[in-house]
Amino acid sequence: MTKLKSIEELKKIREEARKDLLTRVQTGTRIIIGMGTCGIAAGARDTMQAVLRELQAKNIEAHVETVGCVGMCAKEPLIDIEQAGKSRVRYGNVTADKVPRLIEEHLVRGRVVQEWAISRMEAQKT
Amino acid sequence: MTELSLHILDLVRNALEAGASRVEIVVDEDAATDTLRLEVKDNGRGMSQEEIDRVLDPFYTTRKTRHVGLGLPLLQEACQRCEGELSIRSRPGRGTTVQALFKRSHIDRAPLGDMPSVLLTILFSEKPVDWLYVHRIDGREFRLDTAEVRKETAEVPLTHPRVRQWLLEYLRKGEQDLGSTDIPLRAIA
Numbered sequence: 001m002t003k004l005k006s007i008e009e010l011k012k013i014r015e016e017a018r019k020d021l022l023t024r025v026q027t028g029t030r031i032i033i034g035m036g037t038c039g040i041a042a043g044a045r046d047t048m049q050a051v052l053r054e055l056q057a058k059n060i061e062a063h064v065e066t067v068g069c070v071g072m073c074a075k076e077p078l079i080d081i082e083q084a085g086k087s088r089v090r091y092g093n094v095t096a097d098k099v100p101r102l103i104e105e106h107l108v109r110g111r112v113v114q115e116w117a118i119s120r121m122e123a124q125k126t
Numbered sequence: 127m128t129e130l131s132l133h134i135l136d137l138v139r140n141a142l143e144a145g146a147s148r149v150e151i152v153v154d155e156d157a158a159t160d161t162l163r164l165e166v167k168d169n170g171r172g173m174s175q176e177e178i179d180r181v182l183d184p185f186y187t188t189r190k191t192r193h194v195g196l197g198l199p200l201l202q203e204a205c206q207r208c209e210g211e212l213s214i215r216s217r218p219g220r221g222t223t224v225q226a227l228f229k230r231s232h233i234d235r236a237p238l239g240d241m242p243s244v245l246l247t248i249l250f251s252e253k254p255v256d257w258l259y260v261h262r263i264d265g266r267e268f269r270l271d272t273a274e275v276r277k278e279t280a281e282v283p284l285t286h287p288r289v290r291q292w293l294l295e296y297l298r299k300g301e302q303d304l305g306s307t308d309i310p311l312r313a314i315a
Contacts, residue, residue, distance in 0.1 A: 006292075006296055007278060009292065010275065010278045010279065010289075010292055011278060013279075013282075013288045013289060013292055014279050014280060014282050014289075017279075017282040017286050017288045017289060018281070018282060020286075021281070021282060032252075035135070035139055035247065036139060037139070037197040037200070038196075040127070040132050040135055040136050040139070041127055041132070045132065045135060045240075045244060045247050048247055049243055049246075049247075052290070064250055065250055065251070065252045066247065066250050066251050067252050068139055068142075068143055
């Protein structure tokens with residue numbers, strides 16, 4: 001693949017993605033993954049890749065972002081899931097193999113995976 | 127850390143914590159000198175000489191969430207174990223450059239690992255950041271700058287699934303064409 005050909009491909013993707021941007025619905029779902037030294041050492045990069053794969057496979061719209069250490073190093077990899085109007089739930093020790101069940105239970109079926117949840121933060125009132 | 131790429135991700139996280147908006151990542155492998163050099167340069171707030179002197183102390187951190195800072199000491203230990211060294215250059219307001227040197231053929235040197243997925247992970251940081259990635263092997267070079275990609279994608283974010291897929295394929299092809307065979311053992315299994 002030459003660089004020129006790739007740039008041409010990128011321009012084509014941009015045009016397709018622009019149309020897609022107009023139809024994408026803002027769902028208000030955020031997935032926050034701890035990516036401090038502790039998270040990285042515990043496998044957070046692979047966890048994040050698994051999250052992206054699952055979202056794409058299930059066609060779920062969500063804003064994914066990484067943050068630094070939140071101070072619960074023994075529970076890494078940590079994932080927070082926040083949905084509009086609902087409590088933010090923090091899950092601990094979420095290795096890549098646990099991600100398919102987490103996404104299915106929490107985002108598709110709307111059920112908190114109690115045995116992996118370590119804290120819950122009430123939704124902010126606006 | 128099982129891969130050197132994870133150390134790079136950790137160095138970039140430090141850069142983001144220091145307010146960087148751009149990082150330059152260089153991986154330079156040279157068979158003639160039997161060295162592998164990693165370099166991460168950022169445009170963050172930089173450090174004073176006093177901070178540089180303390181940053182390799184595992185019980186020193188500027189963070190409030192926990193009172194240890196293990197990333198740099200772990201990298202220094204990995205370098206020293208492989209007959210290499212870690213060096214840090216920084217000035218307040220002028221950014222920081224961290225360079226890690228390894229004996230390339232050392233049996234204890236971790237593989238470079240999955241750089242494409244590390245580079246994609248960086249794009250999902252809570253603060254927007256651009257990276258320049260340069261990988262050289264014996265004088266041959268592969269490079270990609272997200273600032274240039276952003277010019278092409280315009281309002282479409284780099285984290286958009288289609289753009290992300292393009293980036294991943296471009297990076298994997300670039301590494302493959304360069305002849306990078308330094309992959310982790312778990313990827314072979």
